[in-house]
Amino acid sequence: DAGVIQSPRHEVTEMGQEVTLRCKPISGHNSLFWYRQTMMRGLELLIYFNNNVPIDDSGMPEDRFSAKMPNASFSTLKIQPSEPRDSAVYFCASSTEGENTEAFFGQGTRLTVV
Amino acid sequence: SQQGEEDPQALSIQEGENATMNCSYKTSINNLQWYRQNSGRGLVHLILIRSNEREKHSGRLRVTLDTSKKSSSLLITASRAADTASYFCATGRQGGKLIFGQGTELSVKP
Numbered sequence: 001d002a003g004v005i006q007s008p009r010h011e012v013t014e015m016g017q018e019v020t021l022r023c024k025p026i027s028g029h030n031s032l033f034w035y036r037q038t039m040m041r042g043l044e045l046l047i048y049f050n051n052n053v054p055i056d057d058s059g060m061p062e063d064r065f066s067a068k069m070p071n072a073s074f075s076t077l078k079i080q081p082s083e084p085r086d087s088a089v090y091f092c093a094s095s096t097e098g099e100n101t102e103a104f105f106g107q108g109t110r111l112t113v114v
Numbered sequence: 115s116q117q118g119e120e121d122p123q124a125l126s127i128q129e130g131e132n133a134t135m136n137c138s139y140k141t142s143i144n145n146l147q148w149y150r151q152n153s154g155r156g157l158v159h160l161i162l163i164r165s166n167e168r169e170k171h172s173g174r175l176r177v178t179l180d181t182s183k184k185s186s187s188l189l190i191t192a193s194r195a196a197d198t199a200s201y202f203c204a205t206g207r208q209g210g211k212l213i214f215g216q217g218t219e220l221s222v223k224p
Binding site: 004031033035042043045048050055056091093095097098099100101102103104105106107108 | 144145147149155156157158159162164202204206208209210211212213214215216217
Protein backbone atom coordinates (compact mmCIF):
# COMPACT_ATOMS: atom_id res chain seq x y z
CA ASP A 1 0.00 0.00 0.00
CA ALA A 2 1.24 3.52 -0.79
CA GLY A 3 0.17 4.88 2.56
CA VAL A 4 -1.93 7.98 3.13
CA ILE A 5 -1.64 10.25 0.12
CA GLN A 6 -2.13 13.99 0.36
CA SER A 7 -2.17 16.57 -2.39
CA PRO A 8 -0.85 19.04 -3.09
CA ARG A 9 2.38 18.87 -1.07
CA HIS A 10 2.74 22.64 -1.20
CA GLU A 11 0.19 25.35 -1.86
CA VAL A 12 0.74 29.08 -2.06
CA THR A 13 -2.36 31.18 -2.48
CA GLU A 14 -3.51 34.74 -2.09
CA MET A 15 -5.70 35.86 0.76
CA GLY A 16 -9.36 35.47 -0.10
CA GLN A 17 -8.89 32.56 -2.46
CA GLU A 18 -10.45 29.14 -1.97
CA VAL A 19 -8.09 26.32 -1.05
CA THR A 20 -8.87 22.61 -1.30
CA LEU A 21 -6.65 19.99 0.29
CA ARG A 22 -7.09 16.36 -0.64
CA CYS A 23 -6.48 13.07 1.11
CA LYS A 24 -6.64 9.43 0.11
CA PRO A 25 -6.58 7.18 3.19
CA ILE A 26 -5.13 3.70 3.34
CA SER A 27 -7.50 1.19 1.80
CA GLY A 28 -9.55 -0.57 4.44
CA HIS A 29 -9.15 2.12 7.05
CA ASN A 30 -12.42 3.33 8.53
CA SER A 31 -11.28 6.44 10.41
CA LEU A 32 -9.84 9.60 8.91
CA PHE A 33 -8.40 12.61 10.73
CA TRP A 34 -7.46 16.13 9.61
CA TYR A 35 -4.83 17.93 11.71
CA ARG A 36 -3.22 21.35 11.46
CA GLN A 37 0.33 21.94 12.69
CA THR A 38 1.84 25.32 13.52
CA MET A 39 4.73 26.39 15.72
CA MET A 40 2.44 28.36 17.99
CA ARG A 41 -0.42 25.89 18.45
CA GLY A 42 1.22 22.55 17.79
CA LEU A 43 -0.79 19.71 16.25
CA GLU A 44 -4.52 20.45 16.41
CA LEU A 45 -7.25 17.98 15.53
CA LEU A 46 -9.67 19.74 13.18
CA ILE A 47 -12.15 16.97 12.40
CA TYR A 48 -12.38 13.21 12.21
CA PHE A 49 -14.61 10.78 10.36
CA ASN A 50 -15.66 7.21 11.08
CA ASN A 51 -17.05 5.27 8.11
CA ASN A 52 -17.29 8.52 6.10
CA VAL A 53 -19.41 10.24 8.76
CA PRO A 54 -18.04 13.31 10.59
CA ILE A 55 -17.90 12.42 14.27
CA ASP A 56 -16.29 15.45 15.86
CA ASP A 57 -15.68 18.76 14.12
CA SER A 58 -15.23 20.81 17.28
CA GLY A 59 -11.66 21.62 16.24
CA MET A 60 -12.66 23.32 13.00
CA PRO A 61 -11.66 26.93 13.66
CA GLU A 62 -14.42 28.78 11.80
CA ASP A 63 -17.12 28.51 9.21
CA ARG A 64 -14.48 29.20 6.58
CA PHE A 65 -13.32 25.62 7.08
CA SER A 66 -15.27 22.64 5.80
CA ALA A 67 -14.44 18.97 5.33
CA LYS A 68 -16.12 16.21 3.38
CA MET A 69 -15.67 12.51 2.91
CA PRO A 70 -17.87 11.47 -0.01
CA ASN A 71 -16.54 7.89 0.00
CA ALA A 72 -14.13 5.65 1.86
CA SER A 73 -11.19 6.54 -0.36
CA PHE A 74 -11.31 10.32 -0.51
CA SER A 75 -11.61 13.35 1.73
CA THR A 76 -11.25 17.09 1.22
CA LEU A 77 -10.58 20.01 3.53
CA LYS A 78 -11.66 23.33 2.09
CA ILE A 79 -10.87 26.84 3.28
CA GLN A 80 -12.96 29.63 1.78
CA PRO A 81 -11.93 32.41 1.94
CA SER A 82 -8.35 31.78 3.02
CA GLU A 83 -6.48 34.13 5.37
CA PRO A 84 -2.77 34.49 6.18
CA ARG A 85 -3.34 32.99 9.64
CA ASP A 86 -4.41 29.76 7.96
CA SER A 87 -0.80 29.21 6.89
CA ALA A 88 0.27 25.87 8.39
CA VAL A 89 1.01 22.27 7.56
CA TYR A 90 -2.18 20.24 7.24
CA PHE A 91 -1.97 16.51 7.88
CA CYS A 92 -4.40 13.77 7.05
CA ALA A 93 -4.22 10.48 8.93
CA SER A 94 -6.19 7.25 8.80
CA SER A 95 -6.63 4.23 11.02
CA THR A 96 -8.62 1.03 11.23
CA GLU A 97 -11.78 1.08 13.26
CA GLY A 98 -11.48 0.48 17.00
CA GLU A 99 -10.48 2.12 20.23
CA ASN A 100 -6.84 1.01 20.28
CA THR A 101 -5.45 1.50 16.83
CA GLU A 102 -2.54 3.53 15.51
CA ALA A 103 -2.88 6.35 13.03
CA PHE A 104 -0.96 6.50 9.77
CA PHE A 105 -0.07 9.98 8.59
CA GLY A 106 0.34 11.46 5.15
CA GLN A 107 3.28 13.70 4.29
CA GLY A 108 1.22 16.83 4.80
CA THR A 109 0.31 19.87 2.74
CA ARG A 110 2.25 23.03 3.50
CA LEU A 111 -0.16 25.92 2.94
CA THR A 112 1.04 29.49 2.65
CA VAL A 113 -1.53 32.25 2.34
CA VAL A 114 -0.05 35.59 1.31
CA SER B 115 -6.43 23.64 24.86
CA GLN B 116 -7.08 20.21 23.39
CA GLN B 117 -3.53 19.10 23.93
CA GLY B 118 -1.75 17.58 26.89
CA GLU B 119 1.64 18.75 27.94
CA GLU B 120 5.04 17.29 27.31
CA ASP B 121 8.33 18.01 28.94
CA PRO B 122 10.95 18.85 28.29
CA GLN B 123 10.18 20.94 25.20
CA ALA B 124 13.71 20.30 24.00
CA LEU B 125 16.35 17.77 24.97
CA SER B 126 19.95 17.54 23.81
CA ILE B 127 22.07 14.49 24.63
CA GLN B 128 25.15 12.63 23.43
CA GLU B 129 24.97 9.47 21.38
CA GLY B 130 24.76 6.45 23.65
CA GLU B 131 22.92 8.23 26.43
CA ASN B 132 19.31 7.55 27.36
CA ALA B 133 16.56 10.05 26.58
CA THR B 134 13.44 10.40 28.71
CA MET B 135 10.39 12.38 27.67
CA ASN B 136 7.28 12.92 29.75
CA CYS B 137 3.66 13.50 28.87
CA SER B 138 0.75 14.60 31.04
CA TYR B 139 -2.90 14.72 30.08
CA LYS B 140 -6.18 15.82 31.60
CA THR B 141 -9.02 13.54 30.52
CA SER B 142 -9.82 9.84 30.68
CA ILE B 143 -8.18 7.81 27.93
CA ASN B 144 -8.41 4.44 26.19
CA ASN B 145 -4.74 4.42 25.30
CA LEU B 146 -1.66 6.57 25.03
CA GLN B 147 0.50 6.56 21.92
CA TRP B 148 3.90 7.94 21.03
CA TYR B 149 4.82 9.23 17.59
CA ARG B 150 7.97 10.52 15.99
CA GLN B 151 8.28 13.30 13.41
CA ASN B 152 11.35 14.04 11.38
CA SER B 153 11.66 17.59 10.10
CA GLY B 154 9.29 18.25 7.24
CA ARG B 155 7.70 14.82 7.37
CA GLY B 156 4.54 13.22 8.65
CA LEU B 157 4.27 11.54 12.04
CA VAL B 158 5.21 7.90 12.44
CA HIS B 159 3.69 5.69 15.11
CA LEU B 160 6.15 4.21 17.63
CA ILE B 161 4.21 2.45 20.36
CA LEU B 162 0.74 2.22 21.92
CA ILE B 163 0.01 1.45 25.56
CA ARG B 164 -3.53 0.69 26.68
CA SER B 165 -5.08 2.31 29.73
CA ASN B 166 -4.96 -0.99 31.65
CA GLU B 167 -1.24 -1.47 30.97
CA ARG B 168 1.57 0.04 33.01
CA GLU B 169 4.66 -0.61 30.95
CA LYS B 170 5.51 -1.65 27.42
CA HIS B 171 8.72 -2.27 25.50
CA SER B 172 9.58 -2.18 21.84
CA GLY B 173 13.24 -2.49 20.91
CA ARG B 174 15.08 0.45 22.50
CA LEU B 175 11.79 2.07 23.53
CA ARG B 176 10.19 1.75 26.94
CA VAL B 177 6.89 3.41 27.73
CA THR B 178 5.22 3.70 31.13
CA LEU B 179 1.72 4.84 31.92
CA ASP B 180 0.36 6.01 35.27
CA THR B 181 -3.36 6.65 34.88
CA SER B 182 -3.69 7.82 38.51
CA LYS B 183 -1.27 10.65 37.77
CA LYS B 184 -2.43 11.01 34.17
CA SER B 185 1.12 10.80 32.92
CA SER B 186 3.34 8.75 30.66
CA SER B 187 7.02 8.59 29.88
CA LEU B 188 9.01 7.47 26.85
CA LEU B 189 12.53 6.21 27.37
CA ILE B 190 14.87 5.74 24.44
CA THR B 191 17.94 3.74 25.48
CA ALA B 192 21.38 3.91 23.87
CA SER B 193 20.36 6.82 21.67
CA ARG B 194 21.74 7.31 18.16
CA ALA B 195 22.15 10.40 16.01
CA ALA B 196 19.35 8.99 13.82
CA ASP B 197 16.95 9.31 16.79
CA THR B 198 17.06 13.10 16.37
CA ALA B 199 13.45 14.14 15.78
CA SER B 200 10.37 15.52 17.51
CA TYR B 201 8.45 13.08 19.70
CA PHE B 202 4.75 13.46 20.43
CA CYS B 203 2.43 11.72 22.82
CA ALA B 204 -1.20 11.29 21.81
CA THR B 205 -4.17 10.28 23.91
CA GLY B 206 -6.63 7.86 22.38
CA ARG B 207 -10.11 8.70 23.57
CA GLN B 208 -13.68 7.53 23.25
CA GLY B 209 -14.76 6.98 19.67
CA GLY B 210 -11.18 6.79 18.38
CA LYS B 211 -10.43 10.48 18.85
CA LEU B 212 -6.65 11.08 18.96
CA ILE B 213 -5.28 14.24 20.61
CA PHE B 214 -1.60 15.17 20.47
CA GLY B 215 0.68 16.94 22.92
CA GLN B 216 3.04 19.77 22.02
CA GLY B 217 6.01 17.50 21.50
CA THR B 218 9.61 17.20 22.65
CA GLU B 219 12.42 18.08 20.27
CA LEU B 220 15.24 15.58 20.75
CA SER B 221 18.73 16.24 19.48
CA VAL B 222 21.30 13.42 19.71
CA LYS B 223 24.84 14.59 19.06
CA PRO B 224 27.31 12.12 17.58
